[in-house]
Amino acid sequence: MLPDNFDRITNALQSPHLLLTNKGIIVSFNSRAKYIFPLLKQTSSMVHISELLNESPDKIERLLKMWSRTQTPLPSSLIFHEQNESSSTYRCNGSAIRSSANNHQPLIMLQCNNKEQSTAIFATLNLKIEQLKHEIKERRYTEQQILLLNKNLEQSINERTAELQHKNQELNRFLAELKSAQDQIIRSERLASLGGMVAGVAHEINNPVGVCLTASSHLTQQVSFYQTLYHQDKLTRNDLERFLQTASKSSAIIESNLNRAASQIGRFKQLAVDQSNDEARIINVKKYLTELLLSLQPYFENTSHTWNIICDKALTIETYPGAIGQIITNLISNSMTHGLVDIDNGKIEIEIIQNKGLIQFHYKDNGIGIPLHDRPKVFDPFFTTKRNQGGSGLGMNIVYNLVTGKLGGNISIENKQSKGAYFVFTIPESLQQNIVC
Incomplete structure (x- = not known):
């Protein structure tokens, strides 16, 4: 799968890329390699890497073994035949690619860069390395200063920690007091709404109780009036019938309104229980x-x-x-x-x-x-x-x-x-x- 995709993946790169077996057989290459090395476009059969080089077989064998053993790119200078039949030295980075299907036969990816360009790149890298060394030296000095400062600050931190713990205890006590105050406020609000409910129920009960009181007073007056007639032997049958009608109506009014008041009181009782617990x-x-x-x-x-x-x-x-x-x-x-x-x-x-x-x-x-x-x-x-x-x-x-x-x-x-x-x-x-x- 890897050789089939190798050229497609590396064709966009400007440097030659070759894929070799650990024996040196070239199994795939990108467009740049085909352009630079004429042998690759002249033959359709497999080519050995030695056919592109002006190097001794011993050196080639040694490099192949070295590259096939490592996972990281290892550079080496090699002299290649180019398209114009001249020879150029390339800085080659080779590293092994071990696929899961071919653990014991690694493929070697070889990236070739012009030596002059490589030299410029390595010069830049050396400069960066020197800068990095200087930065590391400064960082180590800074770390030493920080360690010294930490020793001096340790006591201050301990003192500050103790102070913060004390303030934290005070804060927890304040939060507990605040929670208690909040609960008290909620209870006060609940009692206030309960007071409003009491006023509402009193208003609702006032009407039926007032009607009952009026009906009861009227009935009392009628009873007194007809008792007087009775004691004076002036009570007639019609008087008795009128009294019974009045008593019946008054009793019905009193009963109806008392039931209404009882209903209001029962409702208030349940609402009051709900509000208070x-x-x-x-x-x-x-x-x-x-x-x-x-x-x-x-x-x-x-x-x-x-x-x-x-x-x-x-x-x-x-x-x-x-x-x-x-x-x-x-x-x-x-x-x-x-x-x-x-x-x-x-x-x-x-x-x-x-x-x-x-x-x-x-x-x-x-x-x-x-x-x-x-x-x-x-x-x-x-x-x-x-x-x-x-x-x-x-x-x-x-x-x-x-x-x-x-x-x-x-x-x-x-x-x-x-x-x-x-x-x-x-x-x-x-x-x-x-x-x-």
């Missing part, structure tokens, strides 16, 4: 978010803003409901505080999409949106545009930490709508899954 459970997503939004009704008081949840009614997931509640609460608070200020008929939409074991929450509002230059900093701690109005800058950072840490997901700001804020956070459908962020 970190236990995981299986939830119906739409039902949970609907109850959560109802409990956050105070955010929408005295506004024309509305909310909508788009979700499969049957979708259930295993997750940490308290974390999801905190995330949605903070996003709504962010919309109300920043996005929907001075906006009429604001809309908040939460769309939940299930895809290949992952749950995507698409949160959108139609507010003023987030400026492009602020978007990379939205999730940074303490970043806020409302600092002079009491903003802490921790709400969105808590959202980021809950999504990526507690829920094992990821969150991003989308650019798919021209108006308003658009957040997408993705979490596993089950706690057994992980998302690569």
Whole structure:
């Protein structure tokens, strides 16, 4: 395979290249060799290298043995017959090529260069070698200076290492304090959202309780009135029928509104449990978010803003409901505080999409949106545009930490709508899954 490709590979080279057996038979050559040595183009049979040389057979045999034993090129000066029948001395570099199919019979690649050119090349190489020697000498001197400097610096390094270790201990202590402070802030935020939830539930309970109180007062007055008629022996059959109708209606109103209040209290109880602990459970997503939004009704008081949840009614997931509640609460608070200020008929939409074991929450509002230059900093701690109005800058950072840490997901700001804020956070459908962020 090698002889067949040898001439094709070496034809682009300007110097003669010959491929020999270790016995000196030329098996291939390039175009330059054919041009310089006339014998190669005059015959189609194999040629021995000695037929191109004006050298003694002993010298040729010695060089062939030397070249066939080495993997590295070994130079030797040889006198060749050229095309004009003159003789020229060439500097030849020969080295053995041992193919896997012919381990014991190496081929010799012979590269021939004009001796005058070779001499110039070697003169240049000698100059480079001298320069290299000088550089090596300077480098050794430099290394000695470095070793001396290292000895002097060793004590300083040890002292610096001890100082760094001490600072590292201080840093670890500071990080522990920072983590404790962060946990305290998260707990405070959770209690704050729980307080908002309490206000929402109080608002929701206030109406049915007020109706019950009114119906009960009316029923008490009617009872007193008809008792008076009874004691005065003035109670007629029609009076009794009217009293029974009034009592029946009032009882129905009281029962209906008490059931409504009990339902609100039951919902608040579960939401409060979710907000106050970190236990995981299986939830119906739409039902949970609907109850959560109802409990956050105070955010929408005295506004024309509305909310909508788009979700499969049957979708259930295993997750940490308290974390999801905190995330949605903070996003709504962010919309109300920043996005929907001075906006009429604001809309908040939460769309939940299930895809290949992952749950995507698409949160959108139609507010003023987030400026492009602020978007990379939205999730940074303490970043806020409302600092002079009491903003802490921790709400969105808590959202980021809950999504990526507690829920094992990821969150991003989308650019798919021209108006308003658009957040997408993705979490596993089950706690057994992980998302690569």
